[in-house]
Amino acid sequence: MRIGSLRNTFVCNKGLTIPEAIRKLFDVNVAQESPLLKNKANSLVRNGLIEVEKEARVQRSEVTLCPGQEISLHNALLLNALFPDPKDVKRIFLDTQFRLQCAELAIDVLKNRNSLLGQAYQSRATEDLANCLMDPQRDLRAEYLPNPFSTLPQVILGEQTNLLHVLLAQAASLDPADSFLLAYLKGDWKAAERLSSQVSTGSPELLMLKSEVDRKLAEAHEFNNLLNFFRKE
Amino acid sequence: MKASCLFLLITLFLASNSAFSKEAPFQLKDSAFLIQSCGEAIEIFASQEKTGYLAAYRTSLSEAMRAGYCIGVIEHFTEVYVEYCGRSSGWFEHAKSIASLELTQQELAQTDAHRLLEEYVCVQ
Numbered sequence: 001m002r003i004g005s006l007r008n009t010f011v012c013n014k015g016l017t018i019p020e021a022i023r024k025l026f027d028v029n030v031a032q033e034s035p036l037l038k039n040k041a042n043s044l045v046r047n048g049l050i051e052v053e054k055e056a057r058v059q060r061s062e063v064t065l066c067p068g069q070e071i072s073l074h075n076a077l078l079l080n081a082l083f084p085d086p087k088d089v090k091r092i093f094l095d096t097q098f099r100l101q102c103a104e105l106a107i108d109v110l111k112n113r114n115s116l117l118g119q120a121y122q123s124r125a126t127e128d129l130a131n132c133l134m135d136p137q138r139d140l141r142a143e144y145l146p147n148p149f150s151t152l153p154q155v156i157l158g159e160q161t162n163l164l165h166v167l168l169a170q171a172a173s174l175d176p177a178d179s180f181l182l183a184y185l186k187g188d189w190k191a192a193e194r195l196s197s198q199v200s201t202g203s204p205e206l207l208m209l210k211s212e213v214d215r216k217l218a219e220a221h222e223f224n225n226l227l228n229f230f231r232k233e
Numbered sequence: 234m235k236a237s238c239l240f241l242l243i244t245l246f247l248a249s250n251s252a253f254s255k256e257a258p259f260q261l262k263d264s265a266f267l268i269q270s271c272g273e274a275i276e277i278f279a280s281q282e283k284t285g286y287l288a289a290y291r292t293s294l295s296e297a298m299r300a301g302y303c304i305g306v307i308e309h310f311t312e313v314y315v316e317y318c319g320r321s322s323g324w325f326e327h328a329k330s331i332a333s334l335e336l337t338q339q340e341l342a343q344t345d346a347h348r349l350l351e352e353y354v355c356v357q
Contacts, residue, residue: 190287220287220290221286223286224286231278
């Protein structure tokens with residue numbers, strides 16, 4: 001009875017709590033899977049990017065999202081995957097110039113990755129995400145950004161690392177698999193042979209490439225033997 | 234007799250290759266085809282000398298097959314006509330001299346492959 005009368009005093013309808021919203025948006029149970037994600041969300045609330053209602057209760061106050069804040073929370077956490085500092089995330093929402101700079105960075109690390117194999121398997125959503133960021137007309141508070149992640153990187157990588165570092169490290173060194181693919185595509189068989197001998201484990205795509213290269217090489221050696229056979233006097 | 238039997242077999246084999254279907258039917262007498270084939274053979278071995286096993290990547294299936302045809306025809310010819318032509322110095326030299334021929338359309342029409350073989354495989 002008392003709670004009912006308290007509710008009447010609030011302006012906005014009761015929204016989801018932050019853990020509920022994260023479960024709905026990303027299918028992540030923050031309590032069990034990623035306290036980090038919950039902390040990040042709370043930081044975004046504290047710095048004012050995400051608006052919440054606090055409902056005073058006897059036991060403990062309940063924090064719920066204001067209407068329309070789900071989209072903002074979704075986009076903010078998505079951007080937080082790339083930009084770990086909640087300050088930066090807030091600034092992307094507010095500062096168009098900064099948003100464009102960040103979009104370029106996102107394109108660099110997500111789209112123009114040095115990994116050819118990575119590009120071949122890149123999801124469409126990555127491109128859409130970068131394009132959305134690039135276009136200041138797209139309202140980050142009104143439109144869900146496309147999510148290129150099957151699981152948010154914050155959940156997988158944890159506190160110590162962030163996606164940007166991982167991607168930058170990846171971009172800094174050309175993947176050996178790429179030189180391999182490149183050698184194959186360029187028809188540099190000497191290099192392909194050398195690189196193939198170095199590959200023993202890897203992704204199914206890499207192993208498929210290796211077996212294709214090895215098959216072609218075996219064929220070439222067989223042909224060479226046949227030529228020698230014909231030339232023998 | 235033995236010769237014509239083998240030639241017939243080769244003819245049947247190559248005739249089944251659809252690549253030739255758009256051209257005139259394959260004929261043993263076709264001297265231009267023999268010259269082209271021997272040119273192909275010389276080229277493949279030159280490429281092998283330069284690049285080793287990489288020759289495989291510079292040779293198409295049809296080039297390889299034509300080259301094989303040239304080698305087969307010369308080997309067979311020298312074998313069958315050994316009494317008439319004397320001991321062969323090996324198919325490679327013969328293929329080289331056939332490949333280096335530059336005949337006009339008219340000369341090609343007047344010379345059949347057997348003539349070529351007689352002339353360029355039997356001289357030694």
